[in-house]
Amino acid sequence: MPGHWERALIRAELIEREYKVVALEGLGDLLRFDVSAGADVPLGAVIVDRDAIAGVPTWLVTSARAHCRGVPFLLLTGAIGTPDGPAWDEVLRRPISVGQVAERIGAFLATKNRPAS
Numbered sequence: 001m002p003g004h005w006e007r008a009l010i011r012a013e014l015i016e017r018e019y020k021v022v023a024l025e026g027l028g029d030l031l032r033f034d035v036s037a038g039a040d041v042p043l044g045a046v047i048v049d050r051d052a053i054a055g056v057p058t059w060l061v062t063s064a065r066a067h068c069r070g071v072p073f074l075l076l077t078g079a080i081g082t083p084d085g086p087a088w089d090e091v092l093r094r095p096i097s098v099g100q101v102a103e104r105i106g107a108f109l110a111t112k113n114r115p116a117s
Contacts, residue, residue, distance in 0.1 A: 006098075007049055010076075013102045019044075019109075027056060027064045035068050043071050044109045047101070048088075050077040058085045072108045076101065 007023070014021045020041045024030050027048075035043045046068060053061065065073055065086060072089035079093050089108070092101055 007052070009098045010047065010101050013098045014105060017102055017106065019105070027053065027060050030064045031067050033067075035071070043068055044112060045105050046071055046073045047105065048073060048075050050075055050083065061085045072112070074104065074108070 011021050011023050022033070022041050024033065030046065033043070034040070046064070048061075062085075074090045074092055075083050075088040076092045076096075077083055077094065079095065083091055090104060092104060
């Protein structure tokens, strides 16, 4: 299955679970995305497909993380190998079901939205 279909299925699953989802073309678009507290769509997590960022300079990933300070970044990657670039909050390795990806996102959002004790 081409990567864009996999990403479309993940997006559809998250929408089905009633998350607000914004699909961006790349990390450059993420740098232009409003991540302020009053944004129309608050940013809860970022899923990055390793295949989609092949050849992207590490500084762009680092800049995107700095722009989205405090937002978990999850990398969707292959079954083997070590991810390049900055540390990721979680690495999701294929094969993984669309439902499992949605569950991991839900877990990050639940942790993020949990009131401080």
